[in-house]
Amino acid sequence: xxxxxxxxxxxxxxxxxxxxxxxxxxxxxxxxxxxxxxxxxxxxxxxxxxxxxxxxxxxxxxxxxxxxxxxxxxxxxxxxxxxxxxxxxxxxxxxxxxxxxxxxxxxxxxxxxxxxxxxxxxxxxxxxxxxxxxxxxxxxxxxxxxxxxxxxxxxxxxxxxxxxxxxxxxxxxxxxxxxxxxxxxxxxxxxxxxxxxxxxxxxxxxxxxxxxxxxxxxxxxxxxxxxxxxxxxxxxxxxxxxxxxxxxxxxxxxxxxxxxxxxxxxxxxxxxxxxxxxxxxxxxxxxxxxxxxxxxxxxxxxxxxxxxxxxxxxxxxxxxxxxxxxxxxxxxxxxxxxxxxxxxxxxxxxxxxxxxxxxxxxxxxxxxxxxxxxxxxxxxxxxxxxxxxxxxxxxxxxxxxxxxxxxxxxxxxxxxxxxxxxxxxxxxxxxxxxxxxxxxxxxxxxxxxxxxxxxxxxxxxxxxxxxxxxxxxxxxxxxxxxx
Amino acid sequence: xxxxxxxxxxxxxxxxxxxxxxxxxxxxxxxxxxxxxxxxxxxxxxxxxxxxxxxxxxxxxxxxxxxxxxxxxxxxxxxxxxxxxxxxxxxxxxxxxxxxxxxxxxxxxxxxxxxxxxxxxxxxxxxxxxxxxxxxxxxxxxxxxxxxxxxxxxxxxxxxxxxxxxxxxxxxxxxxxxxxxxxxxxxxxxxxxxxxxxxxxxxxxxxxxxxxxxxxxxxxxxxxxxxxxxxxxxxxxxxxxxxxxxxxxxxxxxxxxxxxxxxxxxxxxxxxxxxxxxxxxxxxxxxxxxxxxxxxxxxxxxxxxxxxxxxxxxxxxxxxxxxxxxxxxxxxxxxxxxxxxxxxxxxxxxxxxxxxxxxxxxxxxxxxxxxxxxxxxxxxxxxxxxxxxxxxxxxxxxxxxxxxxx
Amino acid sequence: xxxxxxxxxxxxxxxxxxxxxxxxxxxxxxxxxxxxxxxxxxxxxxxxxxxxxxxxxxxxxxxxxxxxxxxxxxxxxxxxxxxxxxxxxxxxxxxxxxxxxxxxx
Ligand SMILES: Cc1cc2nc3c(=O)[nH]c(=O)nc-3n(C[C@H](O)[C@H](O)[C@H](O)COP(=O)(O)OP(=O)(O)OC[C@H]3O[C@@H](n4cnc5c(N)ncnc54)[C@H](O)[C@@H]3O)c2cc1C
Ligand code: FES
Numbered sequence: 004x005x006x007x008x009x010x011x012x013x014x015x016x017x018x019x020x021x022x023x024x025x026x027x028x029x030x031x032x033x034x035x036x037x038x039x040x041x042x043x044x045x046x047x048x049x050x051x052x053x054x055x056x057x058x059x060x061x062x063x064x065x066x067x068x069x070x071x072x073x074x075x076x077x078x079x080x081x082x083x084x085x086x087x088x089x090x091x092x093x094x095x096x097x098x099x100x101x102x103x104x105x106x107x108x109x110x111x112x113x114x115x116x117x118x119x120x121x122x123x124x125x126x127x128x129x130x131x132x133x134x135x136x137x138x139x140x141x142x143x144x145x146x147x148x149x150x151x152x153x154x155x156x157x158x159x160x161x162x163x164x165x166x167x168x169x170x171x172x173x174x175x176x177x178x179x180x181x182x183x184x185x186x187x188x189x190x191x192x193x194x195x196x197x198x199x200x201x202x203x204x205x206x207x208x209x210x211x212x213x214x215x216x217x218x219x220x221x222x223x224x225x226x227x228x229x230x231x232x233x234x235x236x237x238x239x240x241x242x243x244x245x246x247x248x249x250x251x252x253x254x255x256x257x258x259x260x261x262x263x264x265x266x267x268x269x270x271x272x273x274x275x276x277x278x279x280x281x282x283x284x285x286x287x288x289x290x291x292x293x294x295x296x297x298x299x300x301x302x303x304x305x306x307x308x309x310x311x312x313x314x315x316x317x318x319x320x321x322x323x324x325x326x327x328x329x330x331x332x333x334x335x336x337x338x339x340x341x342x343x344x345x346x347x348x349x350x351x352x353x354x355x356x357x358x359x360x361x362x363x364x365x366x367x368x369x370x371x372x373x374x375x376x377x378x379x380x381x382x383x384x385x386x387x388x389x390x391x392x393x394x395x396x397x398x399x400x401x402x403x404x405x406x407x408x409x410x411x412x413x414x415x416x417x418x419x420x421x422x423x424x425x426x427x428x429x430x431x432x433x434x435x436x437x438x439x440x441x442x443x444x445x446x447x448x449x450x451x452x453x454x455x456x457x458x459x460x461x462x463x464x465x466x467x468x469x470x471x472x473x474x475x476x477x478x479x480x481x482x483x484x485x486x
Numbered sequence: 487x488x489x490x491x492x493x494x495x496x497x498x499x500x501x502x503x504x505x506x507x508x509x510x511x512x513x514x515x516x517x518x519x520x521x522x523x524x525x526x527x528x529x530x531x532x533x534x535x536x537x538x539x540x541x542x543x544x545x546x547x548x549x550x551x552x553x554x555x556x557x558x559x560x561x562x563x564x565x566x567x568x569x570x571x572x573x574x575x576x577x578x579x580x581x582x583x584x585x586x587x588x589x590x591x592x593x594x595x596x597x598x599x600x601x602x603x604x605x606x607x608x609x610x611x612x613x614x615x616x617x618x619x620x621x622x623x624x625x626x627x628x629x630x631x632x633x634x635x636x637x638x639x640x641x642x643x644x645x646x647x648x649x650x651x652x653x654x655x656x657x658x659x660x661x662x663x664x665x666x667x668x669x670x671x672x673x674x675x676x677x678x679x680x681x682x683x684x685x686x687x688x689x690x691x692x693x694x695x696x697x698x699x700x701x702x703x704x705x706x707x708x709x710x711x712x713x714x715x716x717x718x719x720x721x722x723x724x725x726x727x728x729x730x731x732x733x734x735x736x737x738x739x740x741x742x743x744x745x746x747x748x749x750x751x752x753x754x755x756x757x758x759x760x761x762x763x764x765x766x767x768x769x770x771x772x773x774x775x776x777x778x779x780x781x782x783x784x785x786x787x788x789x790x791x792x793x794x795x796x797x798x799x800x801x802x803x804x805x806x807x808x809x810x811x812x813x814x815x816x817x818x819x820x821x822x823x824x825x826x827x828x829x830x831x832x833x834x835x836x837x838x839x840x841x842x843x844x845x846x847x848x849x850x851x852x853x854x855x856x857x858x859x860x861x862x863x864x865x866x867x868x869x870x871x872x873x874x875x876x877x878x879x880x881x882x883x884x885x886x887x888x889x890x891x892x
Numbered sequence: 893x894x895x896x897x898x899x900x901x902x903x904x905x906x907x908x909x910x911x912x913x914x915x916x917x918x919x920x921x922x923x924x925x926x927x928x929x930x931x932x933x934x935x936x937x938x939x940x941x942x943x944x945x946x947x948x949x950x951x952x953x954x955x956x957x958x959x960x961x962x963x964x965x966x967x968x969x970x971x972x973x974x975x976x977x978x979x980x981x982x983x984x985x986x987x988x989x990x991x992x993x994x995x996x997x
Binding site for chain 3: 041043048053054055056057134135137144145146147148149150152153154156157158161162163164165166167188189190250251252278279406407408409440441442445446476477479
């Protein structure tokens, strides 16, 4: 083990838009800033960059990417930031003796190629983003069935098209963008299937303010939609995927219309030949590190699961732990940038670099923008989510819920009917092993909680989340022991 | 709310000890109510390492010197537990992942070897045959251990069972024999009225209903409240010197089986085993911390992990079993155990307070089924098949069983 | 069926490296992840689950661990388990898939 742990004034976890915006806000105040990300370059998932040796000419040339790309260009390689790429924050601990005065502290385990290093931080900004929320249906564990985001990041950062014929299924408009990117890269899109009825997009007209403030987003989506149509891509509304078929990997998938109860009756199915399926039913936020130290998080089905609560300076209920970006609720890159700036001001204020008035001055424009973003995000979240019943309605008894431990829906149902005392997600986990595998329950926690809440006729809040345990990511023992 | 509110026995605590007690009592024909303040098996019994250790443990022998003899008084229970575990799966008719393929306690230095030898001869006197292995004999028995181990004490019956399953299986068998279980219900004030105990039960608020309070009566109450046993005793106006201690556990990813034994160390807190699913559990008694509430340790929230404990625990484990190096650490958690000053359990009742029976302490996973069996014998027949006098609560309360009655 | 493929036209000249997957040589480009190299060579199966059913990369962002593989350097040195989607290829890297198939497709 090395000597005394290193220290930093501001530790930022994640290097996506929220992080980069916060770092720009904090720069120039003579504070030490450390940014940690598992990826090898900044940008996060939204601006996932190819490695330097693989420069693509037309990397993310869409209009939607411009503001975030500008931010990335100004800050990448900034010499006053201690960049830690290829590094994971494996755990966050309260630090009883924070360095310096005026702010509560934390210490973290940073694990990377060289092993584990402890770092003490006066303030921490958690900007760890989100990941795809999987919808579970027969065949969803077949190779070739992926998150739409996986298909997109393979393209963005690796210039690999994930299949010969790709079917996109979901409820989020992101799948239109992904389809467009696949076509541009020379791939074929078997179809884009939305769970919403065609008219749902029109209900945005009931929120003219939102339409106006986020005009660019809407016109871009509309433009892509018509481009896909022109290219002959089938865009289908009001249906959901019901099965992925194949043995060594997906070869075909069926979809079926969604009924008025939000379920799928199984009649009127359509089969698509495809060798990759992208799921785009929404996201779950990566709030584990905040929950690990006891920050309050509230459940939101449509905005990403357990969202970290915060005050007007983006400080969570744990003093010294700030949050920005998707961990506060799905809202997209532009909103993440705005929150990042406000969190930056909050950090400067809590470290005493700015007084409240000065910080308010730096934050006020962004607060106004944040309100608009929130309206947009709330509106989009409701529009872009599948019907509630779909989350638990597509599984067959033998469908796997927990991929890591191969726990099926039947096993959950059996456990719940035999063991009537089970009321919480953690108790279900202890008995069935659901969530005990390498992904640490990230993929199955929301479905497990929903199955439990439906069966016990109680709320997700009562069922609770799987406990956010240390380590936040699996970490090899010899990294921790530095041997 | 309850159709019947009078029971032969009210058992407090839905951990392994409470469930085992309820099971044997119900099977013996008693009417039993078991009350658990949270969910079944969610405290020490569902969070422990699942080791079945029958050798004297590190915490008993390290620095014990003269007291070694005193600690060794646990041995009759250990010997009884060997039989209870060998039969438990057939008794309950279910798979509990009981594995009794032997356990090794390791020594690295000459001093440690001497300690191991002293321990083994003491165990022999109590009737447990542990076999001492030296140098290459250790390697032959367990090739996955590091080369530097000088000696190991091998106990053929040691092993492990799965804490995820045992308590729940006992609870369900108890219900099958007619026991009633209330969860999310806390036993508050306990009063003795005539020949009965009256227990006030507070049921948590839940969706659509407020907190509810009601009384039940029992001819006997069993305090099987683990780390909370002191609080329960206090609610009955009694004194039970149980200290709550938070401990750490670690689990790795699943892999192919390669560790068939339970591994312990003679002078460092350590337990290593591989469960049926393939995960390695690493523990041994490294400390965690209580959250503080109003300046006092908070027994109601999860104990906080100590990062230094994790690192040191993993270091010892990896030094003993070098093959662990590349395993991913998957999950760390804490559990709260109730301990006594002399490391022996508290079993039985005191003459001054009839009908208030305590069952708590020591290695309660290993010994829990045995405690349950003995306590049920005591309640149903007034006698126990093993002398439990050495574990009597009277050793703490001989002068002052009733709090405040100086 | 050609499955996944590289978008050659937008990428500048890159150096190639050879890795081995389950003992078979596989051409990859510098900067690629193991997952990208495997997918672009038509390998969709990354492991077999507890029931012997095939699994593939799901999230490509380090969350799902479905792409976990065992890698080692020359002559089996430095054996470790890594996420294929988070690990770049290197010359002479050997990749072994985890788990076994019940019935190979
Ligand atoms: C990390 C760890 C590792 C361990 N490893 C081992 C091991 O490998 N081998 C071994 O033999 N032992 C081990 N132990 C010890 C063992 O787990 C305990 O001794 C045993 O589980 C105790 O069982 P119990 O039923 O008394 O306690 P618990 O399981 O804690 O049960 C007590 C129950 O009482 C309930 N309760 C408390 N107050 C009230 C009230 N007023 N009303 C209603 N309910 C109440 C609690 O909620 C709790 O569920 C370990 C312990 C820990 C913490
Ligand atoms: S594909 Fe999910 S971790 Fe690699």
